[in-house]
Amino acid sequence: MRFDLVCNACGKRTSFNIHGTKCSCGGTLLVEYDLELVGRTLTKESLQWRGTSMWRYEELLPVVRKEHVVSLGEGWTPLVRLGHAERRLPIGKLWVKREEQNPTGSFKSRGFSAALSVAKEHGICKVAVNSNGNAASALAAYAGYAGMEAYVFLPQDCPGIIVEECVHYGARTFLVDGLIHDAGKIIVDGAAEQGWHNVGTLKEPGRAEGKKTMGLELAEQLGWKLPDVIVYPTGGGSGIIGMWNAFKQLRELGFVEGELPRMVSVQESGCDPLVQAIEGGGRFVAQGEDVSSNPTGMRVPNPPDGGLIVSILQESGGTALAVSGDEIREAQLAMGRQGISSSPEGAATWAGLLRLLDRGWIGAEEEVVLFNTSHAMKYLPWAAQSLPVVRSYRDWVALAGGR
Numbered sequence: 071m072r073f074d075l076v077c078n079a080c081g082k083r084t085s086f087n088i089h090g091t092k093c094s095c096g097g098t099l100l101v102e103y104d105l106e107l108v109g110r111t112l113t114k115e116s117l118q119w120r121g122t123s124m125w126r127y128e129e130l131l132p133v134v135r136k137e138h139v140v141s142l143g144e145g146w147t148p149l150v151r152l153g154h155a156e157r158r159l160p161i162g163k164l165w166v167k168r169e170e171q172n173p174t175g176s177f178k179s180r181g182f183s184a185a186l187s188v189a190k191e192h193g194i195c196k197v198a199v200n201s202n203g204n205a206a207s208a209l210a211a212y213a214g215y216a217g218m219e220a221y222v223f224l225p226q227d228c229p230g231i232i233v234e235e236c237v238h239y240g241a242r243t244f245l246v247d248g249l250i251h252d253a254g255k256i257i258v259d260g261a262a263e264q265g266w267h268n269v270g271t272l273k274e275p276g277r278a279e280g281k282k283t284m285g286l287e288l289a290e291q292l293g294w295k296l297p298d299v300i301v302y303p304t305g306g307g308s309g310i311i312g313m314w315n316a317f318k319q320l321r322e323l324g325f326v327e328g329e330l331p332r333m334v335s336v337q338e339s340g341c342d343p344l345v346q347a348i349e350g351g352g353r354f355v356a357q358g359e360d361v362s363s364n365p366t367g368m369r370v371p372n373p374p375d376g377g378l379i380v381s382i383l384q385e386s387g388g389t390a391l392a393v394s395g396d397e398i399r400e401a402q403l404a405m406g407r408q409g410i411s412s413s414p415e416g417a418a419t420w421a422g423l424l425r426l427l428d429r430g431w432i433g434a435e436e437e438v439v440l441f442n443t444s445h446a447m448k449y450l451p452w453a454a455q456s457l458p459v460v461r462s463y464r465d466w467v468a469l470a471g472g473r
């Protein structure tokens with residue numbers, strides 16, 4: 071077999087199992103590949119002739135047979151250089167990875183392409199997820215495409231357009247009076263009775279693998295040279311976990327050399343357990359009920375393996391920081407003015423970047439990549455709500471003229 075599962079905490083190896091993500095020691099089981107075997111066909115040269123989706127890295131994804139791949143064309147998203155900002159800020163190079171260009175408008179497409187391919191390979195046809203929004207709509211779309219039945223559970227304050235998307239893609243959609251982990255408990259409690267395959271964060275091995283392709287792709291798009299710093303909006307953490315794995319695998323395969331990027335997690339104040347952990351010396355403690363941040367993908371007070379995320383941030387020499395809702399809103403406009411439609415999560419990386427530059431944490435020669443994980447449109451209509459409404463030109467002059 072090209073891949074199996076290895077515990078990140080105790081190192082115990084087990085054979086690949088679609089339900090097995092928790093080791094008996096409490097650690098998380100992650101997919102590990104026979105890189106010797108992988109390297110025989112996955113080469114820099116062979117990549118030149120492959121299709122532009124995340125499946126170009128098929129040897130590093132846990133699916134055996136090509137016909138099981140469930141793909142809507144995810145991945146190979148643009149990496150755009152923010153030249154104008156580079157000239158204004160004390161920074162070497164600045165890029166934004168445009169994950170909002172994925173088929174479901176967020177980076178979640180990658181995780182569900184992989185997770186549902188694995189599910190298809192194991193004959194599963196009923197899937198369920200708890201989500202802050204984008205994971206639910208991505209599951210809904212990929213399940214629809216694969217002909218699987220999807221059940222999605224979202225906090226009731228999830229932005230309306232994302233809920234609409236879930237319905238639109240045909241998922242059985244339910245709003246939950248509570249946060250993402252309350253929604254997750256419903257699935258855990260009902261899984262046996264309902265026959266749901268739980269595709270929640272780190273509940274199965276596929277999603278983190280799909281997200282890993284963000285890291286593989288970034289390295290390839292930068293000519294197999296990794297940036298100094300990656301700024302990523304973090305909730306459940308599978309993006310950070312996946313990308314870190316990608317960089318390690320690429321180093322072992324000999325595709326990249328030297329230091330790996332410093333990973334930075336950005337969260338919103340009011341729900342920032344990773345920031346608390348980093349500031350408190352590294353011990354992760356789930357945040358209690360006192361959550362006051364906005365309903366975004368970063369609002370995860372109790373990620374499935376917070377300790378693993380913190381250990382990656384520390385190992386990479388990175389950090390975590392919290393930005394306010396107002397800073398995020400400002401940042402959405404700042405990114406918009408640079409032509410980038412960004413969700414609150416994506417914009418949080420811009421707000422985080424400004425803070426890091428202020429602190430002098432990023433050197434003037436350094437290369438930084440921001441991950442714009444989703445686009446602004448999914449979270450509308452906040453902008454429209456704050457605009458003045460006019461009936462006539464006279465009205466307009468009275469209300470808005472001269473502004």
Ligand SMILES: Cc1ncc(COP(=O)(O)O)c(C=O)c1O
Binds near residue numbers: 202308443
């Ligand atoms: C747009 C967006 N960005 C970031 C995140 C957080 O990602 P992760 O779960 O990989 O930490 C989410 C999760 O819901 C999201 O929807």
